[in-house]
Amino acid sequence: MNKKLIYPLIISACLSGTCQAAMLAVEAGMMDWQSKASDYFGEAKDNNPFITLKGAVANDYGDVYGHVKWEDPDDGSYYGTEINVIGQINLGATDWNLYGQVFDKSKPSWGETNTMLGLSWDKSYGDTYLQVALAGHFVDATYKSFDANFEGGFNGGYVYFLASHQLNLFKQDFKLTWWQEHFFNREDDYLVLSGDGKDFGFNGALSVNWSFTKNLSFILSYRYAENNLGKQGYHDAIFYSLQYQL
Numbered sequence: 001m002n003k004k005l006i007y008p009l010i011i012s013a014c015l016s017g018t019c020q021a022a023m024l025a026v027e028a029g030m031m032d033w034q035s036k037a038s039d040y041f042g043e044a045k046d047n048n049p050f051i052t053l054k055g056a057v058a059n060d061y062g063d064v065y066g067h068v069k070w071e072d073p074d075d076g077s078y079y080g081t082e083i084n085v086i087g088q089i090n091l092g093a094t095d096w097n098l099y100g101q102v103f104d105k106s107k108p109s110w111g112e113t114n115t116m117l118g119l120s121w122d123k124s125y126g127d128t129y130l131q132v133a134l135a136g137h138f139v140d141a142t143y144k145s146f147d148a149n150f151e152g153g154f155n156g157g158y159v160y161f162l163a164s165h166q167l168n169l170f171k172q173d174f175k176l177t178w179w180q181e182h183f184f185n186r187e188d189d190y191l192v193l194s195g196d197g198k199d200f201g202f203n204g205a206l207s208v209n210w211s212f213t214k215n216l217s218f219i220l221s222y223r224y225a226e227n228n229l230g231k232q233g234y235h236d237a238i239f240y241s242l243q244y245q246l
Contacts, residue, residue, distance in 0.1 A: 021059075027052040027219065029241020031071070037235040044107075045237070048072050052241075062089040062097060080107040088120055095123045099133045112141040112194075116158045127167065133160040137183060143193045156185035156199075173211040180204030183228065197232025201225070205239075217243045 033045040054067035069082035083104040088097035099120035104113045118135025140152040162179040182202040191197055203225035211217040221239040225231070 021057070023054075023056045023245065025054050025243050025245040027054065027241050027243040029219070029239060031223070031237055031239050033237040034235065036233070037231070037237060040231055040235065044078050045235075048078070049074065050241075060090070062087065064088075077108065080105065082106075088122070095121050097122065099135055101133075101135070108144075110141070110143045112139060114139050114155075116160075118158070120160075128163070128165045131160070131162040134158070135160075137186075139190065141190065141193065151189075155187050155190055156183060158183060175209040175211070177207045177209070178204070195230040195232065196227050198227040201227030203228045207239075209243075215245055217245065219243055 028051045029049070031045075031048045031050055033041070033048070037045040048071055050069055050071045051073060052067050052069040054065075056065040057063065064085070064087045066085040067083070069084075071080040071082065072078040081104075084101070085103075086099075086101045088099055090097055097120045099116070099118050101116040102113065103116075105111065115138040116133075116135035117138070118133060120131060120133035122129070122131040124130075135158045137155045137158040138153060139155040159182040160179070162177070164175060164177040166173070166175045168174070180202055181204065182200070183196075184200045186196070186199055186201075191199065203223075205221045205223045207219055207221035209217050209219050219239070219241045222236065223239050224234070224236040226234050229235070
């Protein structure tokens with residue numbers, strides 16, 4: 001996935017007059033992985049800085065979200081990139097959509113490109129937003145540390161849900177978000193190479209976004225995974241960051 005594509009797509013859509021809502025932001029912070037992660041992964045998941053560029057655009061036809069994330073930009077041994085693009089195409093006047101996602105993760109010793117294709121449902125209820133997606137999961141992966149190449153292809157199913165709510169407390173704007181994604185019926189070879197171990201796995205995050213000025217916000221997230229993100233069993237982290245939104 002070309003990192004240069006995300007923002008030109010958003011900008012061009014808005015300049016053409018089809019954009020009804022758009023967001024551009026940069027986020028920087030730390031990933032503070034807890035002992036179940038750091039004891040297993042070492043410095044690869046310990047106290048790791050990150051920088052993320054993110055954007056989204058929506059109109060009558062659907063919406064697109066994308067981000068590019070740099071992990072450990074100051075350490076070549078653990079430096080990694082993450083690119084995620086999610087698109088929904090509205091199915092008429094319903095709350096149902098065609099759903100597509102491409103998620104690419106690259107580290108010095110391994111890399112994965114995950115593609116999810118399926119259906120989604122989303123709806124806003126005042127200050128609350130809900131989204132659910134069901135998709136097939138296709139993966140292309142390389143694991144240099146095992147001197148092995150995963151053949152790739154269909155890798156089971158994918159279920160995703162998200163709930164967010166905006167509120168005002170003490171004249172301050174907050175946004176609460178909870179999302180979780182689930183993988184099932186995955187290939188045995190993939191489970192060995194990825195380290196996930198078991199067929200069913202999930203990961204997610206519970207976050208609080210405090211907008212203390214018009215453009216600046218502080219984000220605190222609890223990040224967790226079970227049989228996912230490279231480890232069998234449970235591991236978790238606290239992410240904290242500052243975000244500047246245009």
